[in-house]
Amino acid sequence: MSRAFNFCAGPATLPEPVLKQARDEMLDWRGTGMSVMEMSHRSDEFVAIAETAEKDLRELAGISDDYAVLFMQGGASSQFSTIPLNLLGDKTSADYVNTGIWSKKAIAEAKRYGDVNVVASSEDSGFTTVPEQATWNTNADAAYLHYTPNETIGGLEFDFTPDSGDVPLVADMSSTMLSRPVDVSRYGLIYAGAQKNIGPSGLVVVIIRKDLLGKARKETPTMMNYQVIADNGSMYNTPATYSWYLAGLVFKWLKEQGGVKAMGEINYRKARKLYDFIDANDFYANPIEPRFRSWMNVPFTLADDALNDEFLKGADARGLLNLKGHRSVGGMRASIYNAMPEAGVDALIQYMTEFAKERG
Amino acid sequence: MSRAFNFCAGPATLPEPVLKQARDEMLDWRGTGMSVMEMSHRSDEFVAIAETAEKDLRELAGISDDYAVLFMQGGASSQFSTIPLNLLGDKTSADYVNTGIWSKKAIAEAKRYGDVNVVASSEDSGFTTVPEQATWNTNADAAYLHYTPNETIGGLEFDFTPDSGDVPLVADMSSTMLSRPVDVSRYGLIYAGAQKNIGPSGLVVVIIRKDLLGKARKETPTMMNYQVIADNGSMYNTPATYSWYLAGLVFKWLKEQGGVKAMGEINYRKARKLYDFIDANDFYANPIEPRFRSWMNVPFTLADDALNDEFLKGADARGLLNLKGHRSVGGMRASIYNAMPEAGVDALIQYMTEFAKERG
Structure with a gap:
């Protein structure tokens, strides 16, 4: 058939012009004689692709230099462990809001690394609402406050940005990222699996305030250590180069829109x-x-x-x-x-x- | 230019027929109206792509049902932590052979999780040789014996398969995988970053003997737990679907060769x-x-x-x-x-x- 309308929750439909460009560049990227997926990640060509993607993302999302932008592997699910392993630091607990299946997954994984304080839950309603922030039982000494602005399975979305005071606010924006303006400066860390609004699966974008780097627990796998990934420009190992390239094409398309x-x-x-x-x-x-x-x-x-x-x-x-x-x-x-x-x-x-x- | 001869160590050149097929299927995979990268990983279409890839890999590499085949994310570098986190079990140490830069990286990461016994090293020679096995100082009570059959940077390769007795043999076959016949039954675990002989970066194939599953340390991130990944057919989370598809095309091409x-x-x-x-x-x-x-x-x-x-x-x-x-x-x-x-x-x-x- 011709192109369908694909309502999949992720991996999701991609802009047709992006796919066409990827198709046209598949065997020979701009006269190099190579596909992007065949390029050394350390080559001038790929480094330029990677840097342009980051620059465009920073411009689109309004990300200041106070934040590092990381292009990691493993999807949002890997971040469920990466976040506590990196952000708990010398704190003993973190705050989580429970608004659905993805919140619960993040909570379950975080419990393996520290005390989780579920500050509010809408489970009693069948996750049909978001608890008003005035009712949240937050802890001023929490390492961070985690929430899921959009629950992709339940179709439930916050219409406000929580006020977390001095506690870093952490958000799983897998399905929210780039879908509308977001004030990044309100957040300590934003993460987004690519396969909704960014590109193909296998890539996760992490936006982290730089003062939160460098607090990884000693047992943190090196590939999950934000400081290491940031210090190496997301090339501590070979990154998911083709996905990164496609994300860059999506960012260009978004700018054009x-x-x-x-x-x-x-x-x-x-x-x-x-x-x-x-x-x-x-x-x-x-x-x-x-x-x-x-x-x-x-x-x-x-x-x-x-x-x-x-x-x-x-x-x-x-x-x-x-x-x-x-x-x-x-x-x-x-x-x-x-x-x-x-x-x-x-x-x-x-x-x-x-x-x-x-x-x- | 037309297609070049690309001698990159990885991401490496891919077979031209594979790239052509990927190009031709980019906007519409076999009349579905979708690119493979837009498909739900749980759709019949993608599940068939994934299962066919695994079947072809099993046939090509001669992998018996005693082994699970995992399509994971994060590359071989993530496996440097994943292996000790999963295989140390109640043992206190693992044996490693040091034959170059990649061996050293694996050793450094393993040391963070247990005692590493470097059973042999050719560092004194500038990594120009492989130590004869008769000289190795192996430990019969080691959790496993790890080696790097091919050092991609040094260009040094084992011309023999080590005899590890009852200790599971673990090999980083990132650049060896599928390049020649290998007797998988000699190994406890084989892993291979895709970007050499399999497909694009962002994917790592793990072949693990099933009796080695289920021994993950409790702090192991769920996304690094072999048992969880195996139980979920490598779909505990959204896998790197497009890379998996391309790997499948490479496997088909290999069969044709x-x-x-x-x-x-x-x-x-x-x-x-x-x-x-x-x-x-x-x-x-x-x-x-x-x-x-x-x-x-x-x-x-x-x-x-x-x-x-x-x-x-x-x-x-x-x-x-x-x-x-x-x-x-x-x-x-x-x-x-x-x-x-x-x-x-x-x-x-x-x-x-x-x-x-x-x-x-």
Whole structure:
């Protein structure tokens, strides 16, 4: 078929111009006679690709020189251990907010390295809301405060940046990164698995305030030591060069789209349109408290679960792919990251309208 | 330019048919309307890609069901910590052989987790030889015996498989993997960074005897726990899907070439031809004891180091790329992995002949 609209939560759809450029440069990058994936990571060509990617990311996300930007391997899941191993330092505990499956994974891993204080949880609500910060039981002596601004499985998203006082704020922005403006200066550390808004899987971007470097526990694997990775420009070992290159192409594309402010407006509009449709149509439902609905991941259910397979089959036939909800929650989920064009959301709504009319 | 002969030690040149297929499938993998890098790692399509790659690798390398095959992230350098964290178990020490820079890196990292017994070292020789096994000071109670069959920087290679008795034998086969037949049953664990003979960087293949699973130390990051990775089919988190796909294409290509036996014959011939030329020409030299010369990485020096830059410039102009030796040793290095055609070695020898005639 021609290019489909792919609503996968990650690995996610990528901008078509990025894929076309990657295709055209596959056998011979700009007259070098090599693919980027065949280049020495220490070559002038690749170092330029890597540095340009970092520069563009800094510009897009507004990252000051007070922060190191690391291009690491292992995805966000590796960061669940890397963070406590590096940031606990001589503190004994860290604060975590529990708003869903990814929060819980981060919490479980952190507990293996220190005391975890779950300052708030919306588990009782079925993770349909975010606890108001006034109710959080934070610890002023915590090593850091960790939260998950967007839960990709539940489709729950913070509409505020927590105030962590002097405690470094740490955020898993895997699905939020670059989807709208974020004030990086509010954070001690931001991490993002690439396979949502950045590039292919196998890469994780870490933005860390430089004063938080150098506190790794002695048993920290060297490849997980932020200071070592920062000191070596993310080339302590051979990095995931091709993924880094593709991330750079995505950053260029984002700049051409007008940057994160423009993306934020488009993303808000895409999400708003889909939620408005769901709310207005009795056949579909989304359980999340409206103000905390995710702009990136829109879960929804049909009036009758017995129609799920038919819904998915019809969607597939129209090139609307990967709408099945995560196995842990069921139903449907439309992930509408940066690279999902508004036309994809329109096509989905069109299909949902027709399906509800015929089968509702 | 057209495709060059790229002698980079890694990331290394890839087979041209693999790159062409990747290019042709970039925007739409077999009518799915998606690039492989946009597919859910849990989709039927990607799971089939992943399983086929593992099946082909098992067939190529002769890996029995007694072994798990893991597709992990972080490269061989992450394995330097992952191995002791998983294999030390209730033992207090591990044996390591020191034959060069990569051995030393593995040793340094292992020392952070237990006692390392360096059973033999060829450092006194400048790493130009491999210590005879009869001289090794092995410990029958070691958790494992680690060695580096091929030192990519020094160009030093074992011409024998160590006999480790009942102690599991562990090998960094980053540059040896799939270059010739290997008797996997002699090993407890084999690991290989992909960027030499397998695919792009960011992927590391681990072949582990199943009885060695389940002994991870409690502080082991979950993403480094072999048992967890094995139990989840290397999908505990989102794996490096695109690299895994490319590895699968390389495996298919290897099968078409006749498998590792055929590759071994070609690789032996390529290396032999180059070393014979170097030995026969007074202008060039290789310092390694002949029986331990690497088939994969051929370092050589010119009679006059002052000519190095001119040599490299002339090579570049002919499309013979990345011949500069590693910064730690200087001189030249030609890496001639599986994907380097014999014609590349012939072109290099032709150039070396002419350069020596003109400047020697």
